[in-house]
Amino acid sequence: MVGTGPRGCNDFRTRYSGVRRQDLFNATPFYQAQKEILKILTGKMVVGHAIHNDFKALKYSHPACQTRDTARIPLLNQKAGMPEHQTVSLKKLAKAILDKDIQRGKRGHSSVEDAKATMELFKVVENAWEQKLSALSLSAKAMDLALNQI
The missing domain is CATH 3.30.420.10 (Ribonuclease H-like superfamily/Ribonuclease H)
Incomplete structure (x- = not known):
């Protein structure tokens, strides 16, 4: 999942996600990523x-x-x-x-x-x-x- 989330995150579940705190420093904001993803998903299988x-x-x-x-x-x-x-x-x-x-x-x-x-x-x-x-x-x-x- 791309983005920083709608709220702050303390547990990145790195063991499962591979995401670390430093990965989010330049991440796309959640709502922008969400908008782009939903544009792709709409009408698709x-x-x-x-x-x-x-x-x-x-x-x-x-x-x-x-x-x-x-x-x-x-x-x-x-x-x-x-x-x-x-x-x-x-x-x-x-x-x-x-x-x-x-x-x-x-x-x-x-x-x-x-x-x-x-x-x-x-x-x-x-x-x-x-x-x-x-x-x-x-x-x-x-x-x-x-x-x-x-």
Whole structure:
């Protein structure tokens, strides 16, 4: 996440984020970064892992129909041999499905590495998942039509 945040920050969670106090000295102000990011996201399909955390940090709500969260795709959990409705970490999914070890650096997670792994995971199930979502959408529309005819 770029920016200094709407309020001051005492805990940078450097172990996870890689962000240190000195990284923020010349950082883009939060509201400017937020404005630029939201301009990019608006109207786009957004793929992420546990992406609600990123949206919360941005103080943003993205339409569910344009959001693909790899932490909430049961097909990925199946492929990884994990329970379907359990939230599995990106690190575990990447190892089980892609045979990649990520998030091993001493300076915290790499947002680029996480984004690449997330997109690779999504591509593994993209066609099947989009077909399932399309079928669910069609059956919901059929149900609405049927209920409106009663």
